[in-house]
Amino acid sequence: MSGTAGGSAENTSWEGASKAAELSGKVTYMHSxxxxxxxxxxxxxxSYQKYAPNVEIEQMYVPSxxxxxxxxxxxxxNLPDLFWASxxxxxxxxxxxxxxxMNDMLAEYPQLTEDIIDGVLDFGNIDGNQVAFPKDWTSYVxxxxxxxxxxxxxxxxxxxxxxxxxxxxxxKLTQKxxxxxxxxxxxxxxxxxxxxxxxxGNYGAExxxxxxxxxxxxxxxxxxxxxxDVIEAGSAPSPGSVSxxxxxxxxxxxxxxxxxxxxxxxxxxxxxxxxxxxxxxxEMPKGTTRxxxxxxxxxxxxxxxxxxxxxxxxxxxxxSDEGLKLVMxxxxxxxxxxxxxxxxxxxxxxPSADAFxxxxxxxxxxxxxxxxxxxxxxxYNSMIVAALSDAFEGNTTIEEAVxxxxxxxxxxxxx
Amino acid sequence: xxxxxxLNKKTGGLTLKQKEAATGIGFILLPLIxxxxxxxxxxxxxxxISFFDWNLLSDPVFNGGxxxxxxxxxxxxxxxLKNTLHWVVMYVPMSVITxxxxxxxxxxxxxxxxxFRTMYYLPVVCPIVVVALLFVWIYxxxxxxxxxxxxxxxxxxxxxxxxxxxxxxxxxxxxxVWKWAGYNMxxxxxxxxxxxxxxxxxxxxDGVKPMTLLFKIKIxxxxxxxxxxxxxxxxxxxxxxxxxxxxxKGGPGYxxxxxxxxxWSNAFEYNKMGYAxxxxxxxxxxxxxxxxxxxxxMNKKVQYDA
Amino acid sequence: MVKKxxxxxxxxxxxxxxxxxxxxxxxxxxxxxxxxxRELFAFPPTFFPTEWKWENFVEAASRGSISFLxxxxxxxxxxxxxTVFNIIFSSLAGYAFARLRFxxxxxxxxxxxxxxxVPFAITLIPRFLMFKDLGFYDTYVPLIVPVMFGTPFSIxxxxxxxxxLPKELEEAAIVDGCSHVRIWAQIFMPLCxxxxxxxTVFQFQSSYNDFMGPVIYIxxxxxxxxxxxxxxxxxxxTSRYDLIMAGSILALIPVVIIFxxxxxxxxxxxxxSGLKG
Numbered sequence: 001m002s003g004t005a006g007g008s009a010e011n012t013s014w015e016g017a018s019k020a021a022e023l024s025g026k027v028t029y030m031h032s033x034x035x036x037x038x039x040x041x042x043x044x045x046x047s048y049q050k051y052a053p054n055v056e057i058e059q060m061y062v063p064s065x066x067x068x069x070x071x072x073x074x075x076x077x078n079l080p081d082l083f084w085a086s087x088x089x090x091x092x093x094x095x096x097x098x099x100x101x102m103n104d105m106l107a108e109y110p111q112l113t114e115d116i117i118d119g120v121l122d123f124g125n126i127d128g129n130q131v132a133f134p135k136d137w138t139s140y141v142x143x144x145x146x147x148x149x150x151x152x153x154x155x156x157x158x159x160x161x162x163x164x165x166x167x168x169x170x171x172k173l174t175q176k177x178x179x180x181x182x183x184x185x186x187x188x189x190x191x192x193x194x195x196x197x198x199x200x201g202n203y204g205a206e207x208x209x210x211x212x213x214x215x216x217x218x219x220x221x222x223x224x225x226x227x228x229d230v231i232e233a234g235s236a237p238s239p240g241s242v243s244x245x246x247x248x249x250x251x252x253x254x255x256x257x258x259x260x261x262x263x264x265x266x267x268x269x270x271x272x273x274x275x276x277x278x279x280x281x282x283e284m285p286k287g288t289t290r291x292x293x294x295x296x297x298x299x300x301x302x303x304x305x306x307x308x309x310x311x312x313x314x315x316x317x318x319x320s321d322e323g324l325k326l327v328m329x330x331x332x333x334x335x336x337x338x339x340x341x342x343x344x345x346x347x348x349x350x351p352s353a354d355a356f357x358x359x360x361x362x363x364x365x366x367x368x369x370x371x372x373x374x375x376x377x378x379x380y381n382s383m384i385v386a387a388l389s390d391a392f393e394g395n396t397t398i399e400e401a402v403x404x405x406x407x408x409x410x411x412x413x414x415x
Numbered sequence: 416x417x418x419x420x421x422l423n424k425k426t427g428g429l430t431l432k433q434k435e436a437a438t439g440i441g442f443i444l445l446p447l448i449x450x451x452x453x454x455x456x457x458x459x460x461x462x463x464i465s466f467f468d469w470n471l472l473s474d475p476v477f478n479g480g481x482x483x484x485x486x487x488x489x490x491x492x493x494x495x496l497k498n499t500l501h502w503v504v505m506y507v508p509m510s511v512i513t514x515x516x517x518x519x520x521x522x523x524x525x526x527x528x529x530x531f532r533t534m535y536y537l538p539v540v541c542p543i544v545v546v547a548l549l550f551v552w553i554y555x556x557x558x559x560x561x562x563x564x565x566x567x568x569x570x571x572x573x574x575x576x577x578x579x580x581x582x583x584x585x586x587x588x589x590x591x592v593w594k595w596a597g598y599n600m601x602x603x604x605x606x607x608x609x610x611x612x613x614x615x616x617x618x619x620x621d622g623v624k625p626m627t628l629l630f631k632i633k634i635x636x637x638x639x640x641x642x643x644x645x646x647x648x649x650x651x652x653x654x655x656x657x658x659x660x661x662x663x664k665g666g667p668g669y670x671x672x673x674x675x676x677x678x679w680s681n682a683f684e685y686n687k688m689g690y691a692x693x694x695x696x697x698x699x700x701x702x703x704x705x706x707x708x709x710x711x712x713m714n715k716k717v718q719y720d721a
Numbered sequence: 722m723v724k725k726x727x728x729x730x731x732x733x734x735x736x737x738x739x740x741x742x743x744x745x746x747x748x749x750x751x752x753x754x755x756x757x758x759r760e761l762f763a764f765p766p767t768f769f770p771t772e773w774k775w776e777n778f779v780e781a782a783s784r785g786s787i788s789f790l791x792x793x794x795x796x797x798x799x800x801x802x803x804t805v806f807n808i809i810f811s812s813l814a815g816y817a818f819a820r821l822r823f824x825x826x827x828x829x830x831x832x833x834x835x836x837x838x839v840p841f842a843i844t845l846i847p848r849f850l851m852f853k854d855l856g857f858y859d860t861y862v863p864l865i866v867p868v869m870f871g872t873p874f875s876i877x878x879x880x881x882x883x884x885x886l887p888k889e890l891e892e893a894a895i896v897d898g899c900s901h902v903r904i905w906a907q908i909f910m911p912l913c914x915x916x917x918x919x920x921t922v923f924q925f926q927s928s929y930n931d932f933m934g935p936v937i938y939i940x941x942x943x944x945x946x947x948x949x950x951x952x953x954x955x956x957x958x959t960s961r962y963d964l965i966m967a968g969s970i971l972a973l974i975p976v977v978i979i980f981x982x983x984x985x986x987x988x989x990x991x992x993x994s995g996l997k998g
Contacts, residue, residue, distance in 0.1 A: 063953035065936050068683045072849065072937055075471050076858040092686060096472025180572070182557070237557060240578030240667055251961070255759045274758075379685040382665075390668035393578045408490070432822070438901045439821030442813040447829065449870035454836045457847035464846070517739060523732055531736045533984045535743055540922065540980045542930040544951050545969040549750050552962050558762050560749055593746070601987065654840045657932050661952070675842045682846060695843040706838050 014320040015111045016313050017051050024054030025307045027314060028080035030073075031059075032066035032297070036269055036330055044326050048317045055310055067378075074098050079302040081311045087123040087296050088193075088377035090132045095375060099131035100301040105312040106130055112319055115337045119364045123372055124298045132298035133315060136324075136333035138264035139292045139359035140198045142166075142285070143271065143351070146278035148173060148184060148259040159283045159354060163202065163226055166260075166285035170235035173259040186235040187260040188249040189227045191389050193381060194293045195262060198284055199223035201291025201365050208367040213380065213409035215402040223287065228391055228398045238392050264295055265356065268331040272350070281351035283358055294364040334360075376413045383408055458699070465692035471682075475689065482693035492694065495672040498584060499652050502673070506588040507648045511641060513592055514599035519633075521600070522607045532604070536597035543594070547661040550590045551577065577663055580670040587658055587671065599644045606637035646709050653698055674698050754778070754966035761962055774963070781967035787942055789950065789971055796946045799864045800928040806869035807924045808917055814871050815879025816905045820891070830880070833873040841933070849937055859940040864931065868924065875920050882916050883909060918986030925979055947972045 031041060038061045045057040060080055062069045067089060073079050074096065085093055093099050106112055112133070113121065124132030149156050152173050157165055170186030177183065189195065200207045200215075200223035207213070207220040214220060230236040237258075239249075250267050252258040254274045262284060271279060284290065299318070301311045317323045324335050328346040334356055340346040341360055347353045371377060383405055391401035429437070465482055469475035486492055517535060521528045538546065553561050554576035565571040576586040610633065618628050634641075656675040659665060665672040665680075674694065682691035753761060754777055756770040782789040817823070818830050852863040891904045910917070932948045939945065951968055 060940065061942050062940075063942075064949070065952070068936060069940060071471055071683065071686070072853075072858070073940060075850070076853040078858060078940070092470070093472070096470060098472065238575070238578060240556070240575060251758065252762065255762050257762060376685075382680065382684070385664075386666055386668050389578075389666040390580065390670075393575060393580070393667045395580045395667060395670075412485075412489075435821050435901075436823035439817040439823035439826070442817035442821065442901070442905075443829065446810055446814045446833075446871035446876060449867070450833060450836060450873070452851075453848060453867045454839060454844060455832075457844035457851070458839065460847035460850075461843055520732055520735055520739070523729070525729065525732060525736065528736075529985070531740055533981070534740050536980070536984065536987070537747070537977070538743060540926050540976045542932075542948060542951070542969075542972060542976070544930070544932050544948050545972060548951070548965050548969060549746055552753065552966070553746060553749060558766065560766060563766055593743070597743075650838055650840065654842070656842070675840060678842045688846060692846065695840075698840060699843055702838050702840070 012051075012320075012322060014051075014317060014322055015109055016316040016320070020048070020052035020055070020313050020317070023052050023310050023313055025310050026056040026058065027082060027305070027307050027310050028058045028060055029314065030062060030070070030080040030083040032062050032084060033332075034063065037061075037332060040327055040330055040332075044318055044323050045314075047326065048314060048323070051317070052310075052313070055314075057314065077304070079304055081302055081305040081307055082314060083300055083302065084135070084297040085132060085300050087132075087134075087294060087298055088372050088381070090124055090298055090300070091126060091373050091375040093300065094126050094131045097303060098300070100303040100305065100308055100311075102130040102133060102301065102312070105301075105308075105315070108312065109316040112316060115339045117336050117338050117341070117360050117363065119369075120294065120296070120336050122364070122369055123294060123296065124300075126373070132300045133319070134296045134336050135299045135318065136327065137294060137296040137336055137363070138266055138333045139356055139363065140194050140262055140264055140284055140295070141281040141355040141359065142260055142262050142283070143253060143267065144260045144280050144282060145253065145256060145258075145275075146280055148256065148277070152259075156280065157282065157285075159358065161282070161285045163285045163287050167226070167230060167233070167235070170230050170260060171233055174235045176234065182234070182237070184256070185237055185252070185258045187230055187262075188252060188258045189231055189236045189239055189392065190249055190262070191239040191385055191392060193384075194264060194295050195227065196224060196384065196388070197293035197365070197368055198262065198291070199226045199287070200367075201293065202226075202284060202287035202289060204287075204289045204291070206367050208371040211370070211374070212414050213406045214367075215384070216399075216406050219288075221399065221402055224388070224398055224402065226287070231392055232394075238394070240389060240393050265334055266332045268351070272331070279351065281355045283355045290359075290362045291365050292359040292363045294368060374414070380409055380413055383413075461692045462696050464689055465696050467689040469689040470686040471688045472686065478689070482690045483697075485690065486693050486697065491669055491672060491677060492674075494669045495674045495677040498670065498672055499655075499674050502584055502588060502655070503649055503652045505585060506591060506652065507645055509588060510592050510595060510599060510648060511644055514596045514644070515603050515637075515641070517596060517600040518603035518607055519629075521604055532601075535600060538594045539597045541594070543657045544661060546590065546594050547658050550586075551662050554586055578667055580667055583663060583667065583671050587662060591658070602640050602644060603637060606640040607633065610636050642709060642712070646706065649705055649709075650702060653702060750966050750969060753962060754970055756963055758961070758963055777963050777967040778971065781964045782971060787945060787950075789947070789968070791943075792945050792947045792950045793975065795944055796929055796948075799861050799931075799946065800925050803865050803868045803928040804921055804924040806865075807871060807875055808920050810869065811871035811875035811920065812879045812910065812913070812916075813905060814876045815881075815883055816901070816909060818876065818880040819883035821901065833876055837873040837877070845933075845937070852938065858938065859944065860938075861944070863938045864928070864934050868928065872924075875924065878920065879913065879916055882913055886912065915986035918983040922980055922983045922987060926976055929976055 029041070029045070031037065038059070042059060045059060048057070049055065058080075066084075067086075070079075070083060070085070070093075074093070079098060090099070117137075120134045120137060121130060124130055124134060144156060146156060152175070154169055154172050157169065166187070173184065173186035174182065175184040197207075200220045203219040203223040205214075205217055205219035205223055207215050207217065207223075209217070215224070227236075231238050237252075249258060249261055250263060250270070253261040253267075254271065256277060284292070299315055301308055301315070305311055318327075321340070324337075324340065325345060327333070328335055328340075329348070331348055335341060335346050338360065341353075341357050344353070347356055371380065374380070387396075387401040387405045387408075388398075390396045391398045396404075464475065466477060466479060467475035468478045468481070521532055521535075525531075553559050556562060556573050556575045556578060559576070561576065562571075562573040566573065574582060577583050614632055615628070618632060623631075653674055655673045656679060659671055659673055659676040660679075663671045665676055678691050678694045678698070681687045681694065752769055755773045755775070756767075756777075757772065757774055760767060760770060760772075818826060848863070848867070852858065857863050886909070890908055891899075894904050894908060930948060931946075932952065935946045935949050936952075939949070951965070951972055
């Protein structure tokens, strides 16, 4: 699998090139994301059209309220030919008959699944049918501000650090004035599924077990406690104190008010252009074990599409080395192919790629996979967000929060 | 008399009366069709959907009164109702008193009152999205200007306006008072200015004290406006969505879930369309009851004043 | 007299204090819009930006897949027809309810009034299905049609106003054989400028500020409205308060202009509508 930048069927390693030349028609491709991504995909489509001069791709970019938009389109019987769907919504969409079965496409384009990272296909596979294809993924890592470490005289940890180290370092990095004003927080906490799944997973929690919510299991609780502990210790702002909906932590990292911050790869472009200090990415600290949440946008093909052939060809190009290179350049996400993970032109630096490469080894968990197949993620997610926000803001304890979640979820959703 | 005769005169086969009726119906025809098709038909259809299990994507499945049964056991729904009620109890007096005081203030024919009136009305024309985003920023616990001012002036420790369950709803209510006071003020101002001058003159002759004037004349006479403002506030409480969607997403916990927000989440996030419609039906009934009760009270009050 | 003067002085102090409370959030919005990100999160906060970053406005206006100006024109395509037709149809209906006798007049009027009490969430879903079935998904039709043929509030307001006008006004015209359309157009409408101004502001503002409607009905980004553009700034993980504030100010300008043009009529408009005691 090596790609050249060429644009003709002769000098490309992309398997779909000759078919592309024969295709003609129009497909619509809908995606979310931000402006960077819009431009990136515009590039991918432009370069695809060099192979497929008779194919027109209409790009539909939806900056906010993506799933509302997708559902209304589905209801309106107006689905785009290709669209993104988060791994947690695939089941719903499949049940509604929106998704085309991709098994034949995978057979037609073997490069699609060659060298693919273990387990990533499972999230788009329902009862043996591949109905969604993971276009990329992002692991969760800890970003650190090296300058603030130096300032506090704290040594930058190595990838084998533990949760105990993390808490201790977070406390050391926090700079508090006598009047209680905090100038620098050691770390930050997001009330976001990737964060909880990560921390719970690092204690080997089976937080969704036998079709039931199991957040009050000791392992899950221990994982979630990492988050509430750093808040209680004053080493992290409560997620709501930064913004009531808890989504500004990356800003605080960029302006040097937070020294360590767990997040996905998608923050890298803005960190690169906006951070005026040395920064690095580490693996998430180890609890009793490690487990990385699978955060991914899947590409789906509408079952109603009249141009599934073209759609499959576009998908195959997007996933080819050539197409992926255009996307991975931005460092918003990671390739799903293990050989490309080690290739610097796909996983570029800074930050160093180790944390990302290593995290592919412990990607995904049975709990996350099971819950994504219930089709009730959205509602379950709201329950967890609601109860945990109460705990993180100090209105209840974390123990109360998890038992409330389990009770509520198991009596209404998973009964 | 001439009018009566005219009305009975035939013009082109129709009496004038018939012609007038035809014109009247002609004038209201399009609004009436629009009302029937876009208001009443959706209400009926929504009620119909409330008896189905429907995820918006697949075909609806009839499930009898199951949605209503679930609703009666739904803690979050009751919490949302409770929040809405809590909101009404908190917001309505704050809003009515503030706007009424503003109206009293501007009713004194001060120089430049037109300028102040315009200024007070400014928040009303602001997009709610803008206002909500602005107040998220002002209310920010760590970096918001409000906590900074409180700390500098009164040495008050930072308050989690939108994150502490004790304050979140209150903080949104204060924002709404700021946003809507100008509108309600205008309604009160119009009512105050509609009071017959001679009443004031008579009161002045009798040596009535300003306070007595306020409570015995002004307030009773603007009572219908006060009812109008209150009723609107109650209905708006059930409508409240955008503020929540932008500012808190219902959190922390369920402390700022409103009925509209929960309904929207069910319909568009959890794909439970039938369930959302059942919620809408219950909400409709509640609003009708509130309106009827308020109407009754209002009629009584007005008769009493007359 | 002295007492009166003193109470007037106190009243001035009060109106000015209130004005400050009203205006302060706007001032904060403006100064925040000019700050750098770092300064936004500075503690203690600075009031005026140390460096006025005009770039924020440029970035706010050009971010997103279509320009701010484009979104502005899109919004106008909804707000202008909604407002203009709403005023015409509402005042015609208001005229009919106030002046013309026809069967079930009071009952029909009540049906309009009752509709004022119905929250949008109740009609949202069936309306969506209906417009989608008619093929109006991703057009402005679902955003214009529900208001263009008159809304209960506008009809109510014009009816209340027309009721206060003396009957003699149109009697002579009727005797002369004038049609009701002419009476409405040539006698009543010129008299109700304040109502028209009030409705213009209300209707324009509610179309312009509508957020849920476009989110639900509009799919292609070329058709995005200003409110959608604003909310996309708030995309998760990219909260940029500097840009949000700058964008908000840009979004505010058109409504504020319309309001200032119409403001002198508005109190009269509400007063005339008979919402008084």
